[in-house]
Amino acid sequence: MAVESQAVPQLELEAVIGFNGHVFSGLRVHPDREHLIYPLGSTVIVKRIKDGKPAFLDGHTNNVSCISVSKSGQYVASGQVNFMGFKAPIIIWDYAQQTIYTQLLLHKAKVEALAFSPNDKYLVSLGGQDDDSIVVWNIETKEAICGSAASAQSSGLCLTVQYSNMNDNIFVSAGSGTLRVWELDLHNRKIRPTECKTGKLKRTVKCVEIAEDDQFIFCGTTSGDIMKINLKTGLLRDCGPVKAKYSLGVSVLRLLKSGHLLVGSGSGTFTLCSSTNFKTVKEVQLEKGVTSIAVRGEGQQFFVGTEAAQMYRFSYENFKAELISTSHNNPVKDVAIPFGTSELFATCSEEDIRLWHIDKPKELLRITVPNMTCNALDFMFDGHSIISAWNDGKIRVFAPESGRLMLVIHNAHRLGVTAIAGTRDCKRIVSGGGEGQVRIWELQPHGHRLLETMKEHKATVTCVKIKSDDTQCITASSDGACIIWDIVRFASLQRMIANTVFRTVCYHPEEYQVITSGTDRKVAYWDMYDGSTIRELDGSQSGAINGMHISQDGHHFVTGGDDKLVKVWDYMEGVVTHVGIAHGASISSIKVCSNNRTLVSTSADGAILRWKFPHPSAS
Known part of the structure; x- marks a missing residue:
C-alpha cells in the first residue's frame, strides 16, 4: 500500500459523512474550541466546526474503541479493538502536526478507555474484558510506568477510567461492582487502589x-x-x-x-x-x-x-x-447516482435508503423498512423512481422526492434480491437473486408482470448491468461466471468464466468490452462478442475489489475494495492515475458522477466519502 500510494498522486477529499456513535465518549471538542474529534472505523477525524473541513488521523488497523484529548490540547490518544490473541495498540497523536507521536502496545484484544493526567504527564489506559488491566504511561519517555489488575477478583469488569482534574497522581476507575480511587507512587513504580464505600448500593x-x-x-x-x-x-x-x-x-x-x-x-x-x-x-x-x-x-x-x-x-x-x-451506523451496501444529474446520490445500509445532496453532504430523505436489509439500489433512467433489492425477497420502488412506496414486487427471489437494474425506457427491471436466478419484470401503469426467469448461475447474482439499447444485460455471480443475456428473446448469449467470486461488472460506454472484478484482486477486460479475456490488471495488492465504475466518457474507471484504497485508472493504459487514502474499512461501492467532477465511495464502517474526480470532462 505504501509503495503504491507514494508514487501516485493522491485524490483530493472534499467531504466525509460518517461517525461511529457506538464509541462511548467518542465525540470530543478540542481545547482550541474550533474542532470536533471523533472516530470513524479505524480513523480518527478532526473536523472544523465552522465549515466542516475534515482532517484524518490514520494509523489504526481496526476499529477505534476510545478517544481522549489532553487538557492542553497538545495530544490526542486513541485505542482500538483487535482480534483475539493479538495486542491492541494505543496511538498518541501530536495534534498540531497531526502525526503519530508514539504507539503503545500492552493490552490484549481491546483498549476500553483512556484518560490524560491534568498536566499531560501521564496517560492511563484500561484494557477490555480479555485483558482487564490498568496501565499508566509516561508521555515524555513513551514507556509504561506500571500496571495492575483493574478490579478485585470478587468484583466484575472495569468499564471506564477518569483522571483527577488537579493531581497527576490520582485517577478513578469504575465498572461492574467496582469503584476505585488510585494513587500513583512514581518512586516505587506502583499504583495503589482504595475501594470506595457505597454501602448496600451495588451498581x-x-x-x-x-x-x-x-x-x-x-x-x-x-x-x-x-x-x-x-x-x-x-x-x-x-x-x-x-x-x-x-x-x-x-x-x-x-x-x-x-x-x-x-x-x-x-x-x-x-x-x-x-x-x-x-x-x-x-x-x-x-x-x-x-x-x-x-x-x-x-x-x-x-x-x-x-x-x-x-x-x-x-x-x-x-x-x-x-x-x-x-450518517449510516451500519455498513453501506451500495451507492447510486441518477443519470444526467450530479446534484444527488442515494445510499443504502441495513434497513434504510438515504438521499443526499452532493455539494453539501446533507441528508435530504430517509426511507426505512424496519428489520429488513437493502442489498442494492438504482435510480430509474428518468429519475422518477428508486428501485431497491431487499433480503426478504421483495423489490421495492420508491419516489425520490417523497420517499413514497410506489410498488412492491413480492416473492421476486426466494433467497433475497441481491442485484437490480432498470432499462433506459423505464419499462423493465432486471433483478438477480441469492439462488442465482435472473428475472425480468415489466412495469405496468397499475402493477407489474414477470416476463422471464433465466436460470444458469449456480450462486448469488452480485451485479446486473443493462446495455444502453435495452436489448441485452450482463450479470456477475459468485459462481465465477459472468453471463451476457438477450433480454428480448430471453436467452444467454455469452459466458465468461474465471477462478474468482465476481463482485462487479461494467460495460465500457462504447459497449464492445466489459470489465469485471472480484476476489482474485484482478481487473479483467473481456470482449463482448466472443467472451475472451483481452487483458488482466492487478487491481489490488490485498483483498477483493468490491466496487467499480466507468466514467461516462469511457477514459477512466474507479475501483475500491478490501485494501481501503480508492483507485482511479486510465482505461486504455491500464495504470492507476490517482489513489484516495481515507477509508477506515473495506470499500463496498463506488460511483463517478455523470459530469466527471465528483466521485463517491462508501465503506463497511458506515462512511460515505466524496472526492474530487481528477479527470474532468473536456466539455
Whole structure:
C-alpha cells in the first residue's frame, strides 16, 4: 500500500459523512474550541466546526474503541479493538502536526478507555474484558510506568477510567461492582487502589465525571441513577434521582462550570440537572441512546452524539437540539447516482435508503423498512423512481422526492434480491437473486408482470448491468461466471468464466468490452462478442475489489475494495492515475458522477466519502 500510494498522486477529499456513535465518549471538542474529534472505523477525524473541513488521523488497523484529548490540547490518544490473541495498540497523536507521536502496545484484544493526567504527564489506559488491566504511561519517555489488575477478583469488569482534574497522581476507575480511587507512587513504580464505600448500593458504573475542584466523583450507572462520592474519603454522599431514574441507564455525564450536570441516557433522554440534588432543569428526547457529550469552552455550547450516528448541537440558553450531522451506523451496501444529474446520490445500509445532496453532504430523505436489509439500489433512467433489492425477497420502488412506496414486487427471489437494474425506457427491471436466478419484470401503469426467469448461475447474482439499447444485460455471480443475456428473446448469449467470486461488472460506454472484478484482486477486460479475456490488471495488492465504475466518457474507471484504497485508472493504459487514502474499512461501492467532477465511495464502517474526480470532462 505504501509503495503504491507514494508514487501516485493522491485524490483530493472534499467531504466525509460518517461517525461511529457506538464509541462511548467518542465525540470530543478540542481545547482550541474550533474542532470536533471523533472516530470513524479505524480513523480518527478532526473536523472544523465552522465549515466542516475534515482532517484524518490514520494509523489504526481496526476499529477505534476510545478517544481522549489532553487538557492542553497538545495530544490526542486513541485505542482500538483487535482480534483475539493479538495486542491492541494505543496511538498518541501530536495534534498540531497531526502525526503519530508514539504507539503503545500492552493490552490484549481491546483498549476500553483512556484518560490524560491534568498536566499531560501521564496517560492511563484500561484494557477490555480479555485483558482487564490498568496501565499508566509516561508521555515524555513513551514507556509504561506500571500496571495492575483493574478490579478485585470478587468484583466484575472495569468499564471506564477518569483522571483527577488537579493531581497527576490520582485517577478513578469504575465498572461492574467496582469503584476505585488510585494513587500513583512514581518512586516505587506502583499504583495503589482504595475501594470506595457505597454501602448496600451495588451498581454497574458506566461513566465517571470528577468535579473541577476534585471534591466529588459523579458516577452514572446502568440502573439509571447517579452516585455522588467524596473523592478524599471514598464515601457515598448521595444517590439520585430517587423517583424518576434514567431509562436504560446513564451512559455519559459532563459537569459544567455552572455546577449543572449534563446527563445522557441509553433511551435517548438528554438532561440538564442540578449536581446537588439531581433535579431536572431541562430535558430533550433524542432518536437513540446518547453515547457522547462534548462541551465547548465554558459550556455555553455542547455537542451530543447518539447510537444512531447522529450529531446534535445545543446551546445552554435554549437547550434545543439542532441536528448537524447524520450518517449510516451500519455498513453501506451500495451507492447510486441518477443519470444526467450530479446534484444527488442515494445510499443504502441495513434497513434504510438515504438521499443526499452532493455539494453539501446533507441528508435530504430517509426511507426505512424496519428489520429488513437493502442489498442494492438504482435510480430509474428518468429519475422518477428508486428501485431497491431487499433480503426478504421483495423489490421495492420508491419516489425520490417523497420517499413514497410506489410498488412492491413480492416473492421476486426466494433467497433475497441481491442485484437490480432498470432499462433506459423505464419499462423493465432486471433483478438477480441469492439462488442465482435472473428475472425480468415489466412495469405496468397499475402493477407489474414477470416476463422471464433465466436460470444458469449456480450462486448469488452480485451485479446486473443493462446495455444502453435495452436489448441485452450482463450479470456477475459468485459462481465465477459472468453471463451476457438477450433480454428480448430471453436467452444467454455469452459466458465468461474465471477462478474468482465476481463482485462487479461494467460495460465500457462504447459497449464492445466489459470489465469485471472480484476476489482474485484482478481487473479483467473481456470482449463482448466472443467472451475472451483481452487483458488482466492487478487491481489490488490485498483483498477483493468490491466496487467499480466507468466514467461516462469511457477514459477512466474507479475501483475500491478490501485494501481501503480508492483507485482511479486510465482505461486504455491500464495504470492507476490517482489513489484516495481515507477509508477506515473495506470499500463496498463506488460511483463517478455523470459530469466527471465528483466521485463517491462508501465503506463497511458506515462512511460515505466524496472526492474530487481528477479527470474532468473536456466539455
